[in-house]
Amino acid sequence: MSSRKIVILLGPPGAGKGTQAKMVSEKLELPHISTGDILRNAIDAGTELGKKANKFMHKGELVPDEIVFDILKQRLQSADCYPGAVFDGFPRNKTQAKEFLELTYVNEASSIKAVLIDLDHEEVVKRLSNRRYCPNCNTVYNLINKKPDKKIDGDYICDKCGTKLIKRDDDKVDTIKNRLRVYEKSTAPIIDFFQKKSIFLTVDGDQNVQAVNQQIMELLNK
Numbered sequence: 001m002s003s004r005k006i007v008i009l010l011g012p013p014g015a016g017k018g019t020q021a022k023m024v025s026e027k028l029e030l031p032h033i034s035t036g037d038i039l040r041n042a043i044d045a046g047t048e049l050g051k052k053a054n055k056f057m058h059k060g061e062l063v064p065d066e067i068v069f070d071i072l073k074q075r076l077q078s079a080d081c082y083p084g085a086v087f088d089g090f091p092r093n094k095t096q097a098k099e100f101l102e103l104t105y106v107n108e109a110s111s112i113k114a115v116l117i118d119l120d121h122e123e124v125v126k127r128l129s130n131r132r133y134c135p136n137c138n139t140v141y142n143l144i145n146k147k148p149d150k151k152i153d154g155d156y157i158c159d160k161c162g163t164k165l166i167k168r169d170d171d172k173v174d175t176i177k178n179r180l181r182v183y184e185k186s187t188a189p190i191i192d193f194f195q196k197k198s199i200f201l202t203v204d205g206d207q208n209v210q211a212v213n214q215q216i217m218e219l220l221n222k
């Protein structure tokens with residue numbers, strides 16, 4: 001049995017999971033697996049799975065576990081996942097957490113660390129209502145602290161590829177508030193589950209991106 005390095009980034013919407021997962025995956029040379037990104041790609045591609053998922057994502061509800069596990073298991077079959085992966089936005093409830101730990105992918109020799117990026121709800125709403133992203137190269141911006149350099153005809157443009165930036169469909173204030181309710185009800189209970197398994201760590205998400213990353217890397221390297 002081979003050893004795998006499994007890093008799970010947990011946290012409320014907008015805590016910085018995607019931002020940090022990208023950095024951690026580059027540093028550890030592991031793939032970044034975001035179930036949210038995979039589902040959004042399916043929506044953009046207009047697939048049947050995307051149409052099903054959109055009904056839930058649009059409202060800020062969780063996509064059913066069967067759909068999530070189908071896409072996840074498919075992703076984990078890729079050769080790049082063999083040494084491990086950085087999971088962003090998965091697992092999302094206790095059922096997903098339990099089933100994940102039972103997958104053959106997560107074998108006994110794996111090193112598993114679940115890191116909570118903690119952030120209060122007020123800051124979440126501020127960050128997400130100011131998030132913009134590039135639909136072409138997926139670069140994520142923030143109109144408060146990571147503003148794009150250029151505007152053309154009143155629209156912000158991606159610094160990297162010049163595409164007009166857009167707002168995520170679920171980054172409307174009412175949907176953000178529902179995502180936070182869903183997080184408290186369904187996702188936060190995972191903390192207790194991971195704590196009991198002694199694989200739980202936590203960082204303060206209310207610091208700049210580099211400081212959060214430094215804390216995460218220190219915890220992962222301990």
Ligand code: AP5
Nearest residue numbers: 013014015016017018019035036057061063089131142209
């Ligand atoms: P998902 O895509 O996972 O969204 P989320 O968990 O709500 O998290 P976000 O992507 O909104 O935020 P983030 O924490 O990644 O923050 P980011 O780095 O972008 O899920 C979307 C939906 O898909 C769910 O609602 C659900 O419907 C479905 N789904 C996905 N996975 C599922 C699953 N497993 N089961 C069921 N359903 C599932 O940062 C946010 C902003 O803040 C950016 O503008 C960024 O630039 C800025 N920022 C980041 N870090 C900092 C910092 N330290 N300081 C200041 N600003 C910062």
